[in-house]
Every structure is written in C-alpha cells, then in structure tokens.
Amino acid sequence: MKIRFRFDRGEELKYIGHLDVMRLFERAFKRAEIPVTHSQGFNPRPHIVFAQPMALGLSSEGEFADVELDEDYEPYDFIERLNSALPAGVRVTDAKKVKNGKNIMAIVEAARYRIDFGLVPEKNIDGVISEVLNRDRIIVLKKTKSGEKEFDIRPLIYELTGGRNGGDSYFFNVLLAAGQENNVRPELFITGVETCTNSDIEILRMHRIMLYGRAGDRWLPLDDGKFL
Amino acid sequence: MRIRLDDKILMNVEKPARYTGGEWNMVVKDPENVDVRFAFCFPDVYEVGMSHLGMKILYHVLNKRSDTYCERVFAPWADMEKIMRERGIPLFALETKDPVKEFDIVGFTLQYEMCYTNVLNMLDLAGIPLLAEERGKNHPFVIAGGPCACNPEPLADFIDFFVIGEGEEVILEIIDAYKEWKNSGSGRTEFLRMAAKIPGVYVPSFYKVTYNEDNTISGIKPVYPGIPEKVRKRIIKDMDAVDFPEDIVVPFIGTVHDRIMLEMFRGCIRGCRFCQAGFIYRPVREKSPGVLLKQAKGSIEKTGYEEISLVSLSTSDYSCLADFTEELLKLTEERKINLSLPSLRIDNFTIDLMEKAQKVRKSGLTFAPEAGTQRLRDVINKGITEEDMENSLRIAFEGGWNNVKLYFMVGLPTETEEDIAGIADLAKKAVDIYYRIPKEKRAKGLNVTVSTSCFVPKPFTPFQWFGQNTVEEFHKKQMYLKDKLSKVSRAITYNWHDARVSFLEAVFARGDRRVGRVLLRAWRNGCRFDAWNEFFKYDAWMQAFEEEGIDPAFYANRTRDYGEILPWSHIDMGVSQKFLQRECEKAYKGIVTPNCRIQCTGCGSAVFGAGICKTVSAGGNTP
Numbered sequence: 001m002k003i004r005f006r007f008d009r010g011e012e013l014k015y016i017g018h019l020d021v022m023r024l025f026e027r028a029f030k031r032a033e034i035p036v037t038h039s040q041g042f043n044p045r046p047h048i049v050f051a052q053p054m055a056l057g058l059s060s061e062g063e064f065a066d067v068e069l070d071e072d073y074e075p076y077d078f079i080e081r082l083n084s085a086l087p088a089g090v091r092v093t094d095a096k097k098v099k100n101g102k103n104i105m106a107i108v109e110a111a112r113y114r115i116d117f118g119l120v121p122e123k124n125i126d127g128v129i130s131e132v133l134n135r136d137r138i139i140v141l142k143k144t145k146s147g148e149k150e151f152d153i154r155p156l157i158y159e160l161t162g163g164r165n166g167g168d169s170y171f172f173n174v175l176l177a178a179g180q181e182n183n184v185r186p187e188l189f190i191t192g193v194e195t196c197t198n199s200d201i202e203i204l205r206m207h208r209i210m211l212y213g214r215a216g217d218r219w220l221p222l223d224d225g226k227f228l
Numbered sequence: 229m230r231i232r233l234d235d236k237i238l239m240n241v242e243k244p245a246r247y248t249g250g251e252w253n254m255v256v257k258d259p260e261n262v263d264v265r266f267a268f269c270f271p272d273v274y275e276v277g278m279s280h281l282g283m284k285i286l287y288h289v290l291n292k293r294s295d296t297y298c299e300r301v302f303a304p305w306a307d308m309e310k311i312m313r314e315r316g317i318p319l320f321a322l323e324t325k326d327p328v329k330e331f332d333i334v335g336f337t338l339q340y341e342m343c344y345t346n347v348l349n350m351l352d353l354a355g356i357p358l359l360a361e362e363r364g365k366n367h368p369f370v371i372a373g374g375p376c377a378c379n380p381e382p383l384a385d386f387i388d389f390f391v392i393g394e395g396e397e398v399i400l401e402i403i404d405a406y407k408e409w410k411n412s413g414s415g416r417t418e419f420l421r422m423a424a425k426i427p428g429v430y431v432p433s434f435y436k437v438t439y440n441e442d443n444t445i446s447g448i449k450p451v452y453p454g455i456p457e458k459v460r461k462r463i464i465k466d467m468d469a470v471d472f473p474e475d476i477v478v479p480f481i482g483t484v485h486d487r488i489m490l491e492m493f494r495g496c497i498r499g500c501r502f503c504q505a506g507f508i509y510r511p512v513r514e515k516s517p518g519v520l521l522k523q524a525k526g527s528i529e530k531t532g533y534e535e536i537s538l539v540s541l542s543t544s545d546y547s548c549l550a551d552f553t554e555e556l557l558k559l560t561e562e563r564k565i566n567l568s569l570p571s572l573r574i575d576n577f578t579i580d581l582m583e584k585a586q587k588v589r590k591s592g593l594t595f596a597p598e599a600g601t602q603r604l605r606d607v608i609n610k611g612i613t614e615e616d617m618e619n620s621l622r623i624a625f626e627g628g629w630n631n632v633k634l635y636f637m638v639g640l641p642t643e644t645e646e647d648i649a650g651i652a653d654l655a656k657k658a659v660d661i662y663y664r665i666p667k668e669k670r671a672k673g674l675n676v677t678v679s680t681s682c683f684v685p686k687p688f689t690p691f692q693w694f695g696q697n698t699v700e701e702f703h704k705k706q707m708y709l710k711d712k713l714s715k716v717s718r719a720i721t722y723n724w725h726d727a728r729v730s731f732l733e734a735v736f737a738r739g740d741r742r743v744g745r746v747l748l749r750a751w752r753n754g755c756r757f758d759a760w761n762e763f764f765k766y767d768a769w770m771q772a773f774e775e776e777g778i779d780p781a782f783y784a785n786r787t788r789d790y791g792e793i794l795p796w797s798h799i800d801m802g803v804s805q806k807f808l809q810r811e812c813e814k815a816y817k818g819i820v821t822p823n824c825r826i827q828c829t830g831c832g833s834a835v836f837g838a839g840i841c842k843t844v845s846a847g848g849n850t851p
Contacts, residue, residue, distance in 0.1 A: 015244035016480045024480060027252070027532030030563070038564055057239050085532065087252045087480075205235065 002068050003078055004104065004223055005095040008061035009054065013089030018053035024090065025065070032085035034078065037068040051104045051211050051222055052111065052178055055185060061093075062112070062210035064222040066104045098228050107213040107227050110158060111178035113186045116171045116205040123199055125162050125170050131196050133160055138192040153192045156184045158219075169204060175219070178211065231320040231327065241307045245481045246274035249300075249322035252478040253531065255287070257297040259324055263407050266290055266298040267321050267331040267368070271338070271346035272759070274302040278477070279485035281539060282337060282374065282395070288473035289396050296403055299323035299331075300477075303346045304353070306757070312353060319354035328354040332406065334368045335399075336387070338376035341736035342729065342759035344383060347372070348751040351386070358748065360388050360433060365416065371402070377430075378461070378508050379687040379796040382739040382747060384432035389423050391430075392799060393461030394494070396470050398428045424455050428462035431455070435798065437741055443782060445740060445793040460800040461508070465838040467494065467515045474526035478533065487535035487568070488527040490520060495839065496541040497824040499831075501609045501815050502598070502637065504686035505541055507808075508801045510831060512545075512824060513839030517552040524556060528563060535566040544573040545825075553581055560585075573612075574620035579627045593624050596635040599643075600650025606818045607642050609811075617654065618661060625662045630671035632658060638705045638724075639683040639697035642816060648705050651678065652712035659717045674719040680706065682730035686737050687796045688803055690811035695787035696734045702727035728766045732758070734784035740795035743783065745776045804832035 038044040047068035075095035142151040156177035176184040212219040238244035270277030290298035299321035318327040373391035380390040409419040424431045434455045438446045464470045495512035560567045567585035572578045599605045685694045706724045750772035757763035834841040
C-alpha cells in the first residue's frame with residue numbers, strides 16, 4: 001500500500017540537506033519497524049519519494065512524501081509509530097492512503113514560503129512589494145550545469161504579500177513555482193527583489209508553509225483528495 | 229551560559245550539522261541533576277570523531293551513570309573556528325551547547341599523533357590554560373587516553389593525567405574518585421594524588437625525567453613516595469560482561485563509518501612486528517557469538533542503520549567465524565541490512581561470505597602484503613607467503629573482482645632496493661594472474677592500485693629502537709618504485725604517502741617531554757588539522773623545531789641501543805622489553821614467530837590472566 005504523509009521540520013533540524021533527510025526517514029522507518037517496500041535487484045532501495053527536496057537552512061511545516069509499504073497500516077497507527085522513531089525537530093502531522101498512481105514529484109507545482117528579512121532602512125515594504133509585482137520581467141542569473149544563465153522569474157511569482165515583524169525585520173509571504181518544471185528557490189526570489197529594488201536584503205529565516213498542486217485554476221495542497 | 233548558534237553563524241559554515249547535535253539516541257540529561265559533567269573531546273572534525281567506536285562505548289558507559297553527564301565535543305573546522313574566534317564563542321559541547329570550560333573533566337582520546345595540535349587548539353578555544361601547571365581551582369581536569377597514550381610524554385605538560393589501556397572500567401573509578409574529592413573540598417593536587425592510586429592512571433607531573441649529556445634519558449622517577457614506578461595498562465578481562473552500546477548516536481550527516489560497528493574481539497594473535505595495535509591490545513579476548521548476535525540485533529533495532537560492520541584487527545581470526553556469520557546473515561538478510569566484513573583474509577570461504585553478505589559491486593578488494601619480498605615479509609612477521617598472495621589474487625579475479633588495492637610500507641628495517649623492486653614484481657604478478665584467467669571468466673578493465681605508506685617505528689613494537697628513514701630516503705624509494713611500476717602495466721596506479729607527515733609522526737610517536745614545546749610552538753605557528761593534507765604546514769613545523777632548538781632527527785631517524793631508557797619506559801603495556809628485543813633480533817635474522825594460537829611466545833601479557841593467555845597452553849617465558 002502507498003501512504004502520503006505530511007511532515008514538518010523545525011529549527012533544530014534545518015541544517016541538514018535533502019539526502020540527509022531521506023536517510024533520516026529510511027532509518028526512522030527501520031526503527032519504527034514499518035516495513036517499507038524495497039526495489040528489486042542488485043541494490044535494493046526503499047520506496048520513499050519526497051515531493052520536493054529540502055534545501056539546507058529551510059524549515060517547513062508543509063513537506064510531503066509517499067511511501068510504499070509491504071503491510072497495510074491505518075494512517076493513525078502509521079503516524080504514531082513513525083513519530084516515535086523520529087528525532088526532535090521532525091514530525092509527521094498527517095497521513096493518508098494513496099490510490100492514485102501519479103508520482104508525487106510530478107504533482108508539485110508551487111510552494112508557499114515565509115521569508116523573514118532585514119530591509120535597508122529607507123525602503124518601505126509595501127513599496128517593495130508593488131515594485132516587484134509591477135515588473136513585467138525580473139531577470140536573475142541562475143546557476144545551471146553549464147554555467148550561469150539569465151532567467152526571468154516574474155511569471156513564476158504567483159502571489160506576494162508581506163509586512164513588518166516589528167523592529168527592523170520584515171516578512172514576505174510568497175507563492176513561487178516549485179517542482180520539476182519550474183522551480184524558484186526562495187534565495188533566488190530574494191535576488192530578484194534585490195534586482196528590482198536595487199538594494200541588499202539580508203535573509204533572516206526561510207520557512208516553507210505548504211506545497212501545492214494545480215487543479216484547474218486553483219492551488220490545492222498535496223494531500224487534497226484530488227491527488228490521492 | 230549556553231551558546232546560541234543562529235543562522236548567521238550556521239548558514240556560513242560548511243556542514244553546520246557538525247555543530248548542532250540533537251541526533252537520534254543523543255543522551256539528554258539535566259546538568260543540574262548530575263554530580264559530574266564530562267566533556268568527551270575528539271581532536272578531529274565531527275565526521276571522523278563520530279566514526280570512532282571507543283568514543284561511542286565510553287559515552288554510553290559514562291551516561292549509564294545517573295550521577296554523570298557525558299557530552300561530545302569535536303574540533304571545529306577552520307571556517308567555524310574563525311567565526312568562533314571573531315565572536316568570542318568558546319568551545320562548546322554538542323548536547324547542551326555549554327562551554328567546555330564549565331565541565332568537571334575534559335577527556336581527550338588520542339588516536340593518532342597528528343591530532344596533537346588539535347588538542348591544544350581545542351583547549352585554547354575552550355579558554356582552558358594549555359599547561360597543566362597553570363590550571364587552578366576553577367578549571368576542569370584535562371585527561372587523555374587512547375592508543376597514543378602508550379607514549380604520553382609529548383603531551384605530558386598539557387594533560388593532568390593519562391589513562392593507559394582500555395577505559396570502560398577505569399573511567400568509572402575516576403568518576404568515583406572525583407566525586408569523593410569534590411565533596412572533600414581539598415586542592416587540585418589532592419585529586420591527582422587520588423587518581424594516581426587508580427591502576428592505569430599516569431599523572432605526568434608526579435614524575436621527574438632527567439637527561440644525559442647526549443640528550444638521552446637518564447631516569448624517569450616518581451617524585452613522591454606511593455606513586456608507582458611503572459604504570460600498567462588496564463584491560464577488560466571479560467568481553468562478554470563489559471557494557472557495549474546498542475543505542476549509539478545516529479548522525480544526520482554522513483560520517484566516515486556511518487554504520488553499526490560490532491566489536492568481535494580485542495587484540496590480535498598475529499604479532500606483525502610493525503603493528504603497534506598488535507602489541508598494545510594484547511591479549512586477544514573474544515566475545516562469544518551469542519553475545520555478539522544479541523548486540524547486533526539490539527543495535528539494529530535501536531539505530532535503524534542499514535549496515536553493520538564487524539570490527540576487529542583481523543576478522544578471519546575469530547574462532548567461530550563460519551557459524552557466527554551464518555547466524556548473523558540470517559539476521560541481516562531478513563531486515564535488509566548490509567553486512568560488511570573488513571580485515572578478511574581472502575580465500576574461497578571468505579569470498580563466498582562476502583558475496584552473501586553484501587551485494588557488493590565487485591570493485592574494491594584490499595590486500596596488505598606490506599612488503600614486496602618474502603624475506604622482508606618474514607622480517608616483519610607478516611605471516612603470509614607468496615603462494616597465499618597468488619591464491620588470494622586468483623580467487624578474487626575469478627570471483628569477478630577487477631579492482632584490487634595492494635598496500636605496502638617502505639622504509640621497513642633491513643629493506644633493500646630488491647625489496648622495493650619486489651613491490652613492482654608483486655604488482656606485475658597480480659596483472660599476470662588476471663590475464664591468465666580466460667577472458668569470458670574475468671571482469672573487464674583491470675585496475676591495480678599500489679599504495680605505499682612510510683614506515684613509522686612505534687613504541688611497544690619490536691621496531692621501537694629502529695631509526696626511521698629520512699624524508700629524502702623515502703622520497704628516493706617512492707620515485708624508484710614509481711619508475712618501476714610505470715614500466716609494468718598501464719593498469720597500475722601508484723599512490724604514496726607524504727613522507728614529511730610520517731616523519732613528524734615518528735617524532736611524536738617516540739618523543740619525550742621536550743617535544744611538547746615544539747607542539748606548542750607549532751600550534752602558535754598556525755598548525756592544526758595536521759592529518760588533513762590541506763592544512764599540513766611542514767615549514768611551520770620545521771620552524772617550530774628550530775625555534776625550540778630541538779632536532780627532530782634525534783627522535784625520528786636515530787637508532788637506539790637496547791640499553792637506552794626510552795621515554796615510555798615507565799609505562800607497562802604488558803609486553804616485556806625482553807620479548808620485544810627478542811622479536812627484534814629474530815626480525816633481523818628473518819625468523820618468523822608463530823601466532824598466539826599456535827604457540828605462546830611469552831610476550832608478558834599473560835600477567836593479565838585473560839583471553840587467549842588463559843586458554844592456550846603457555847610456553848612460559850622461554851623464547
């Protein structure tokens with residue numbers, strides 16, 4: 001059977017990379033004695049697929065993964081067992097059975113982030129937001145396998161709001177393209193904002209709120225019934 | 229004071245998870261509720277330290293006590309050290325992030341000589357005076373153990389006391405004594421006096437070393453009555469009864485050995501004359517298969533690791549290897565766990581075992597003939613013949629391996645040009661054996677890697693008196709071999725070690741108290757992480773020797789007389805001076821010594837009355 005589970009990763013665990021997250025879950029499944037189906041052949045691999053890699057430094061409350069199991073589990077039981085084997089800082093918050101065969105990585109099309117940052121004193125947050133949204137194009141340099149490439153991220157910024165945290169810190173709530181087709185990492189978005197506003201922005205914290213798939217003209221979270 | 233590490237620090241260093249802790253099975257205690265806080269320091273980076281079994285064992289043994297909290301401390305990498313120094317962040321422990329300076333006991337494990345400057349650097353980062361004599365009432369006690377502590381003298385000025393031998397039992401006695409001392413309210417020296425009474429504890433400040441005019445040692449004597457003339461190492465007599473951690477800390481980031489390490493036995497029956505481990509861990513003491521299986525099962529359940537590796541100095545020498553591995557394989561196959569079997573002699577049985585154990589990509593097999601000719605292999609008592617080598621290689625190639633590594637040493641006692649040429653001959657033999665196998669039966673693309681290290685004479689080995697080759701001699705030999713090998717086959721790759729590192733290793737392996745000054749100076753000259761190529765600063769080291777007026781060749785390249793008082797002569801590792809001398813003489817004559825199971829050679833370790841010394845009929849002390 002296949003289970004789609006949602007998990008979050010707190011501050012204490014955000015300093016590890018995607019491969020480390022994968023390994024962490026593989027070992028947690030072993031400790032929890034939840035039998036994950038393995039691939040056949042020479043080098044059997046556990047069937048766990050993560051919706052979207054997690055960059056080092058990113059905390060989150062909206063991560064998803066699919067796992068194929070040799071036995072049937074009730075989602076409630078699954079959550080309990082897995083959480084008992086996970087270290088502090090990562091926690092499974094929901095689990096649902098999946099019938100749909102579609103690869104979870106192919107469903108992801110957008111991600112919502114909260115980015116906390118310090119702004120140069122003379123800038124005003126509303127002005128910054130309208131400056132970004134009023135642009136037709138925002139060209140940034142993106143690193144690719146063959147060097148750096150110019151890249152227009154404006155069409156990939158789907159929503160943008162923001163405000164002041166108090167003190168000298170501000171936040172964006174931004175919906176960015178994510179997934180296999182187009183992917184804008186929060187750092188790249190901030191580079192875009194810097195380009196638009198001709199300023200230096202200090203990122204204080206990056207947090208992923210949710211991953212979405214598209215259903216018609218609506219964004220739905222990955223564990224929505226439409227995708228299961 | 230708890231250290232706060234935020235994004236501004238952690239997002240600017242390589243592998244920030246080195247500094248954040250919180251791993252699965254990390255021990256969490258309230259420091260307020262313990263009597264003794266112990267900082268276990270590994271003088272290298274996290275990934276190296278977390279791969280070390282000894283640290284895992286002692287972390288567990290100490291934390292089993294409710295009155296003690298043992299935390300882990302590693303050397304920060306250069307990027308982190310820079311930030312720490314800029315911001316005045318002191319060295320902290322991973323569990324609580326509390327400064328190391330606030331702990332009661334700060335313990336270092338000494339696994340290799342080239343970590344000594346890291347010990348100094350960590351003390352400095354902690355804000356603890358480097359010199360033991362400068363520490364006062366409010367400073368922790370700095371202690372050290374591990375294999376390098378068998379010659380503690382180079383670090384004698386920096387360490388309050390050393391633990392000689394295996395730590396599981398003695399560390400608990402030290403904690404007990406510490407608690408008693410803490411309650412008594414007496415002075416720092418009083419605790420050292422109490423510690424010195426514990427067998428296996430060596431307090432360097434209680435010994436006076438005197439020197440002859442030629443710079444050799446004239447005496448090492450205790451300065452107070454009641455301090456032992458010789459400190460004998462501690463061993464664990466019953467390996468089945470001693471605590472072994474099943475719930476080891478599982479790191480988030482990849483480490484050098486990121487797997488369960490199942491310790492099968494301590495010691496080695498072989499007695500290869502260059503190998504310090506083969507002498508200082510005597511006698512051989514095995515764990516019984518039942519205990520091992522239980523520990524394997526427990527470790528698998530408590531860690532979730534996907535791999536388990538057998539740990540010993542020579543896996544093939546385990547008494548019931550066949551039965552044991554059969555049972556272990558049942559356990560691992562069912563749970564989809566890889567079993568890795570290092571230190572195996574290659575024969576049909578072990579090839580079969582390796583194939584069953586791990587779905588290995590048949591790429592790497594390692595052989596360690598150590599020397600190129602049978603004559604020299606007899607000198608070092610390696611105990612393998614040309615025929616063994618040929619058979620192993622043939623079996624490996626027939627088994628589908630096409631990538632073999634051959635490890636050798638250059639600069640061994642009595643070595644001649646012929647012996648170096650022998651390395652090339654052996655490599656050629658490997659190539660020939662491969663091509664003699666019918667094409668359809670062998671894997672395509674042969675790759676033979678020849679690696680040579682530079683021989684470092686170590687204390688408590690039969691070669692402890694031997695003058696190491698000079699850096700120039702090593703270099704000449706490496707180039708000679710490189711030239712020879714290049715003419716053999718294009719399938720051969722040759723790697724060699726930096727002789728300058730081995731030269732320093734030799735100085736600090738056999739150094740006396742005076743080389744401590746060089747360590748201090750070298751550290752001040754910017755030396756740290758000397759075991760890492762990118763940090764090794766040979767010139768800074770040479771400058772340090774010069775500034776301190778100490779000749780490194782006196783320690784590395786000089787051959788000692790049997791009669792000379794060696795810097796470690798007050799340390800008793802069980803093997804007797806007489807035995808080592810006898811072995812040295814036999815080496816020069818090319819006479820091999822049988823292994824401990826065939827015949828007791830009267831090395832002296834029988835004094836411990838443990839393991840193989842109890843079971844093999846003793847040949848007494850006759851040669």
